[in-house]
Amino acid sequence: MKPIKTLFFLLAIALIGCAEKEHPSFTEADLVLIPQPKSLELHSGSFEITPETQFVIAEDSLEVLTGILNDLLVRSAGFTLGVTSEKTSNSIQLKRNDTLESEAYSLKVTNEKVTLGANSKLGFVYGLETIRQLLPKEIESTSEVSDLALYIPNVSIDDAPQYPYRGSHLDVSRHFFGKEYIKKHLDRMAFLKLNTFHFHLVDDQGWRIEIKKYPKLTEVGGFRVDQENKHWNARTPNDPDDEATFGGFYTQEDIKEIVAYAKEKGIRVIPEIEMPAHVMSAIAAYPWLSCKEEPIAVPSGGVWPITDIYCAGKESTFEFLEDVLTEVMELFPGEYIHAGGDEATKTDWETCPHCQKRMREEGLANTGELQSYFMKRIEKFLSAHNRTLIGWDEILEGGLPQKATVMSWRGFEGGWEATKAGHDVIMTPVSHMYFDYYQGSPDYEPVAFNAFLPLEKVYAFSPVVDSMSVEQKKHVLGGQANLWSEYIPTEAHSEYMLFPRLTAAAEVLWSPEEKQDWQNYAQRVRKMMQRFDVMDINYAKSAFAIQPESEIDLETGKITVALQSEFPETEIHYALDDAELTSGSSVYEVPITIDSTTLVKAAVFENGKQMGDAMNKFFDFHQAVAKPVTYKFDYNANYASTGATALVDVLRGSKYFEDGRWQGWINNPAVVTIDLQELKYVQQVVVGTLEEQGTGIYFPEEVKVEVSQDRANFQQVAQTTRDYQPNPGAKIENFKLDFEAQQAQYIRVSIQPLSKTPKGGGAWLFVDEILVN
The missing domain is CATH 2.60.120.1190 (Jelly Rolls)
Known part of the structure; x- marks a missing residue:
């Protein structure tokens, strides 16, 4: 080879290496997206965000959405991207695409530019959140990161949700959470492409929304006697004269701020104003709302059965509720109002002269039909204001209001029945969607409701039932994850119960069924946890926890101990007795056999780092083992x-x-x-x-x-x-x-x-x- 040719050859190699360095390529394992997109192709190369990169937007109304990335960039990288309407390279272009469905988006990333197409604000929100997840996790940092390389892998994504209703519910009645935490939760909902926030504002233990016409609802109903040192269901009744200091509420200005913030994130907010039961906080404020009209206190803990409920016979009850709902509708402009309708024990209705008179006048056979009358009347009022009533599946009893949507929580049966009758349904069964349940062994978990809902079971959820007809399935709007707060006194505890389970709920409601795969998701969510670390989310590591299965052979006196974690393909190390448990400890491969007093310690390790709590299981062989x-x-x-x-x-x-x-x-x-x-x-x-x-x-x-x-x-x-x-x-x-x-x-x-x-x-x-x- 002649010198001149050698020079050109070396120069070409250098240029190729430089180009590769400027636009590094990624592997599929590098893409940690939750929920999984409908269609994704990975190409070589990448796009780099620099201070010179600009947003190109065709409509001024889209400019506010640039904050989804700019708010992160200014903290982690120290700059924001400019906005222009002129096409240019080195840009993130937001282009209207009228051929896409309302929540769909298309994303094309090349070395020169990023093109995001959508037909609605929602589509642009979801596309930008996908870009956010494609960027390195350090973009979530609240302080500037030195030498932060902001590369987006070159991908082609076409994406759209499987279901139109993808909800997250927070109960702020049993324990009150401040406005800033609610906004933080809305941020995380948008991150996961969840689009509906169910705001449980009213229950027996607290009324959390200011109603100007009835100020005692928050002055009295918003606070209870502090019995937080006792188990929720072991708390004793309060006297109406006891000092009540534990609680809080949202002013109407707070509510407006939350609703506006949610709208920016593409999230609708559905308020829940319970009736006819779960309203002791309202009756404590205004005793005339009940049948007996006797003073009661806001309870500090669990109440069962729930007998202090609204009187269904008095017109004053409905006047009160219409006044309340009128103020609520002014604050929440969305289509839906949730009116509860669950767990009402109607013993007072059976003896109340007002309720009995109502039943005679309306030709109602029993108190079940009286509850149906109650809910139908509320539904008619809401319908006259162009709103749709949502109720828990108990509203099926006695006859369903004409235009109501059913939220099926006691299983799938209520939802099946409602779809058969032609009603829309949101599936939220306790078996898969109640996040107040334990997600790991109670020995290592904070107190929770006594049932289990591990991460894998959430991921197995589907809101449709195989036995539904094609027509019935059309009425299934989607699903919702519920977090009730009886056992959740703090925001950190709330985060712990939500994450990572909320990621599983988000994926099964967004991604096509053929894209849902537990093994694949398990790999992605383990990597997503690294981003959660930067986001300062107090997520649970319960899926890493060791789940031991022990059996004893009473004939030989030997015990076998099998070890596994919920996550598949994990590396488990174990140590016995005084030996220290480290990444160098024995690797678990087959069940351990012991026949004498032994302490078994085990944990999952990844890259030499312990993941989650270690299991410490003590087997004490004493003199009475296997004796009669x-x-x-x-x-x-x-x-x-x-x-x-x-x-x-x-x-x-x-x-x-x-x-x-x-x-x-x-x-x-x-x-x-x-x-x-x-x-x-x-x-x-x-x-x-x-x-x-x-x-x-x-x-x-x-x-x-x-x-x-x-x-x-x-x-x-x-x-x-x-x-x-x-x-x-x-x-x-x-x-x-x-x-x-x-x-x-x-x-x-x-x-x-x-x-x-x-x-x-x-x-x-x-x-x-x-x-x-």
Whole structure:
């Protein structure tokens, strides 16, 4: 090769390398998009955002949308992009495309420019949020990042939602969250292309929206007595004269600000004004709204059954509700108003002269039809103001209002029935969409409602039912994730319950079914968590948590422990006893077998870093393992655990009382006799117990130990007592009873339940193991 040719060759290679450096290429693994787009093609190269990059917009109305990226750029990169109407290279162009559906968008990225097409403001919002997710996670930083390379991979995306209704519900009644948190939540909804915020503003425990005609609704109904030190369902009734200081509310100016902010993000806000039940906060403010007209207090915790409800017989009730709804409609300009309609216990209606008169005049056969009359009347009022009533699926009972939309929460059945009758439906079943449920083992999770909803089950949700006809499926608008706040006192806790589960809900409501794949999503959401770190979202790592499955062979006395996490294809490391758990610990491959007292520690590791909490499971082999057990009083059939040997099988229960490891008694003590089958020296008995006051499970009041060599003559050797103490969560406690070492073959343990509960009624007693040492 001649020198001149060599020079040109080297120059060409250098130019190619330079071009590659200026416009690096990406792999599919680099694209972390949630929800998954309808169609995506990845090309070589990329577009770089620089201070010289400009937005090109054809309409002035689109300029406000540039803030979706500029608000991030100014904080993380220290500059914003200019706006022009003239076509230019090095630009992000927003172009109207009338051929697209209202929420659809198309995105084309090349080395020279980004072209975003849409037919509506919503489409542009979603396209810009996709660009945001394509940019490096550091763009979410609230402080300037040095040497931030802002490359967008070259892609071609055509995208549109599967369902028109993609909702997120927040309950601000049970626990109040401030305006700024609501706006933060709206930001995150837009990030995930969710388009409907269901604002649960009214319930028994708090009225959260200012109504100028009825100021006591917030002055009285917005506050309750502080009983936050007790479990939600163990809180005692308040006196109307008690000082109420716990709560808060939104002024009408706050509401206007929230609604306007949501509109900028392409999100409609649906207020929920409950009726005829879940309204004790309103009745506390204005007792004449109820049948009995007796003063009541705003409750501090759970109420069941809900008997203090609006009187359906008095015209003054409907005048009040129409006044309230008139002010609400002025604040919320959208189509829908949610009117509740759930969980009304109608015993007062059955004896109320006003309600009985209404039933006679309207020819109503029962109080179920009276509730239907109530909801139909409200629906007619809303319809006259060009609004559509949404109600929980109880509004089906007694006859459905003509134009109502049903929100099906008790399962899919209510939604199926409503679509059959030609009504629109939003699916939000407890089985898949109630985010106040535990997402991991209660041993490692904050207190939650006693049910499980792990991330994978959320991802398995579909709002349509296979048995629906084609016509029925047309009435399914979509779905909604609900976060009720009985057990959620703080904003950080709220975030923890929402994320990452809200990402799963967003994807199954947006992405086509053929694009939904748990394995693929699991990989993307694990990477999305890195962005959440930068966004300062307090997300749960529960899907990384180790889920142990333990079994004992009572013949050999050996236990096998299988380990897995919810996320597929994770690397689990484990260590035993005093060994430190690190990324260098043994890699789990097959179930672990143990036959002596052992502490098993395990966790998921990625790139040498521990992900989520470590599991610490202690297996204590004691002298009574697998020995015969007899009971004076049978355990409850619903809480039998594994039967007669459950209390001597080494396998311990969790804080979830329905995990199959607890034996339960109600209205009787647990009197258990263990036969050691030979004389042994014993000096300690440990009784494992559970307390969750909200479900009526309390620690024992007394534990007594007696020993015998012949089963005929027992001698008491130890006793302990415990006074009742308020407990807001689930707790496990081991009652240890030590005594002088002595020989015995039979151990009798008598465990007395709490004799008097704060709210009355019997106390459940739960025991998982009796250890004899």
